[in-house]
Amino acid sequence: xxxxxFVNEKPIxxxxxxxxxxxxxLREDLYLTGVKEGCAEGECGACTVLLDDQAVHAxxxxxxxxxxxxxxxxEGLAALGELDILQTCFVEEIAIQCGFxxxxxIMSAKALLLKNPNPTESEIRxxxxxxxxxxxxxxxxxxxxxxxxxxxxxxxxCGV
Amino acid sequence: xxxxxxxxxxxxxxxxxxxTDKSKVVAGGTDYVIQARRGKFDPDILLYPGLxxxxxxxxxxxxxxxxxxMATMWEITKVLESVPAFRAVADAASDxxxxxxxNKATMAGNLCxxxxxxxxxxxxxxxxxxxxxxxxxxxxxxxxxDQFILGPQKNxxxxxxxxxxxxxxxxxxxxxxxxxxxxxxxxRVSISREGMAALVRMGKDGTVEQARFTVGAVASTPLxxxxxEALMVGRHLxxxxxxxxxxxxxxxxxxDNCRPANRLYKTEAARGLTADxxxxxxxxx
Numbered sequence: 001x002x003x004x005x006f007v008n009e010k011p012i013x014x015x016x017x018x019x020x021x022x023x024x025x026l027r028e029d030l031y032l033t034g035v036k037e038g039c040a041e042g043e044c045g046a047c048t049v050l051l052d053d054q055a056v057h058a059x060x061x062x063x064x065x066x067x068x069x070x071x072x073x074x075e076g077l078a079a080l081g082e083l084d085i086l087q088t089c090f091v092e093e094i095a096i097q098c099g100f101x102x103x104x105x106i107m108s109a110k111a112l113l114l115k116n117p118n119p120t121e122s123e124i125r126x127x128x129x130x131x132x133x134x135x136x137x138x139x140x141x142x143x144x145x146x147x148x149x150x151x152x153x154x155x156x157x158c159g160v
Numbered sequence: 161x162x163x164x165x166x167x168x169x170x171x172x173x174x175x176x177x178x179x180t181d182k183s184k185v186v187a188g189g190t191d192y193v194i195q196a197r198r199g200k201f202d203p204d205i206l207l208y209p210g211l212x213x214x215x216x217x218x219x220x221x222x223x224x225x226x227x228x229x230m231a232t233m234w235e236i237t238k239v240l241e242s243v244p245a246f247r248a249v250a251d252a253a254s255d256x257x258x259x260x261x262x263n264k265a266t267m268a269g270n271l272c273x274x275x276x277x278x279x280x281x282x283x284x285x286x287x288x289x290x291x292x293x294x295x296x297x298x299x300x301x302x303x304x305x306d307q308f309i310l311g312p313q314k315n316x317x318x319x320x321x322x323x324x325x326x327x328x329x330x331x332x333x334x335x336x337x338x339x340x341x342x343x344x345x346x347x348r349v350s351i352s353r354e355g356m357a358a359l360v361r362m363g364k365d366g367t368v369e370q371a372r373f374t375v376g377a378v379a380s381t382p383l384x385x386x387x388x389e390a391l392m393v394g395r396h397l398x399x400x401x402x403x404x405x406x407x408x409x410x411x412x413x414x415x416d417n418c419r420p421a422n423r424l425y426k427t428e429a430a431r432g433l434t435a436d437x438x439x440x441x442x443x444x445x
Binding site: 001017018019021040041042043045048051054055056057059060061062063064065067068108111126127129130131 | 161162163165186189190192193194196197206208210211234257258259260261263264348349
């Protein structure tokens with residue numbers, strides 16, 4: 001099939017099999033290797049990307065489901081060379097150890113902040129409940145998201 | 161493999177008319193992809209109906225609630241969490257898998273997959289839901305959910321048929337409150353080891369006028385428990401004698417219907433789960 005969709009706001013036209021996974025399209029065809037393959041069955045969340053601004057598993061999304069849709073990957077958050085506030089806060093809160101879960105965590109957090117700019121701690125934990133981290137633990141990760149939300153709010157207030 | 165992505169129901173019927181017994185429909189894909197990768201199927205035609213706008217709607221009309229086959233668990237939750245009569249559907253949809261799963265998975269897909277642990281099964285039984293099927297000649301037919309789900313991973317779809325909506329009558333449940341509660345091996349991203357759904361209409365005197373009760377994930381399809389429903393009528397929900405009598409019947413029903421290996425866990429779990437479900441109902445009255 002010929003697929004037309006958007007990745008990080010760029011229009012993409014691709015000849016591909018309808019049952020090819022978004023994960024493979026991103027990593028192997030478009031060389032966007034920020035998205036990770038963990039469990040390959042929707043349990044770990046390492047492959048989380050945004051599809052029309054909602055967090056989804058790239059490992060459970062097929063080319064057949066993508067026509068006309070907008071995909072955002074971790075690369076799209078820093079497209080202009082400047083890190084997204086979530087990325088900065090993950091670094092500053094040391095919410096990273098091996099880094100394998102990080103891109104998925106950040107994309108789930110991004111989806112949350114797009115929908116809900118002022119989340120409570122339990123809303124953050126719920127939004128990240130589909131993302132597993134095996135090393136650094138969740139406390140710093142939750143803190144990083146809280147800090148990003150606060151900094152975004154400060155920015156908005158300054159802007160007014 | 162050919163991919164068909166119809167944009168209207170007419171085009172979808174045309175696509176279905178080309179189906180063989182190897183062809184498949186994919187909705188959210190959260191079960192499909194895993195099963196396909198395990199080699200369960202290798203379709204000649206893959207039909208994705210996500211480009212048909214009306215299939216994404218969750219519409220609460222005067223006569224019925226219509227959940228389009230492509231409406232996601234997240235969309236279902238958003239529409240129904242403020243509708244007391246159908247709040248049980250929102251409870252179930254809001255706790256399926258993870259946020260990533262809920263952003264894609266659909267109620268229709270959950271019913272087609274027909275897993276005994278599927279959370280949309282006991283709520284579909286609660287409302288006597290019907291599935292609207294589209295056929296290759298453009299005709300539609302309605303099938304009650306208990307005739308649609310034939311057993312574990314087995315549905316009544318024939319080649320060239322697809323579910324386009326799940327329909328629940330609105331009239332019989334006007335003024336009711338409802339709830340669903342499940343228990344799994346962990347708090348989140350958990351597959352149900354037992355699920356319960358209940359619906360009650362309260363009379364002016366604060367007692368139950370009408371009740372429905374279903375239990376999921378204990379047998380191959382959900383169980384409706386009419387003895388419980390009869391017992392609840394005329395009683396106050398906060399009556400602790402009622403709760404223990406209901407719990408006793410539910411535990412016995414589970415004992416009689418579940419696999420012996422699961423009996424101890426599931427009958428014990430039923431005690432806490434019934435109490436939690438009653439508490440949820442009371443909060444909502």
